[in-house]
Amino acid sequence: MEETENYVEWQDSYSVGIPVVDEQHKELIKLTNNLYKACVDGDDTARTYFKEVIRKTVEYVKFHFSAEEQIMSNAKYPQVAEHKRQHENFVKKVIEDTKKFEEGKAVPYVFVNYLKNWILNHIAVADKAYSSYILQHRKGTS
Numbered sequence: 001m002e003e004t005e006n007y008v009e010w011q012d013s014y015s016v017g018i019p020v021v022d023e024q025h026k027e028l029i030k031l032t033n034n035l036y037k038a039c040v041d042g043d044d045t046a047r048t049y050f051k052e053v054i055r056k057t058v059e060y061v062k063f064h065f066s067a068e069e070q071i072m073s074n075a076k077y078p079q080v081a082e083h084k085r086q087h088e089n090f091v092k093k094v095i096e097d098t099k100k101f102e103e104g105k106a107v108p109y110v111f112v113n114y115l116k117n118w119i120l121n122h123i124a125v126a127d128k129a130y131s132s133y134i135l136q137h138r139k140g141t142s
């Protein structure tokens with residue numbers, strides 16, 4: 001793939017302190033960048049590519065969310081239900097937008113922007129909340 005500037009760059013401040021989660025978040029950022037590239041290219045190939053990357057993104061998001069939910073359940077994180085609800089709403093929204101896009105009713109750039117903002121805000125608030133609970137919880141045992 002041609003080297004263009006990334007739409008969003010991973011920053012150390014995004015780290016939640018749990019390496020497996022950070023790696024998955026990096027992958028989400030990579031997928032967002034791929035979607036962005038497919039948007040700015042703007043030709044028919046890009047449109048086909050966009051659909052393909054959206055499909056992969058939805059798959060990866062589901063995989064990542066269930067991994068996080070497992071981590072939270074294992075740690076008996078008290079706000080797991082609320083966190084799961086955020087995940088479910090996001091997946092619903094992404095699937096709705098994917099349909100709209102396929103029907104030609106959605107603007108890819110707006111969608112990618114939403115995706116970026118949601119991921120970064122979710123990491124900064126909800127994911128850091130559960131990870132700090134888990135890290136504090138671990139202190140006594142390690």
Ligand SMILES: [Fe+2]
Pocket residue numbers: 068083087122126127
């Ligand atoms: Fe999360």
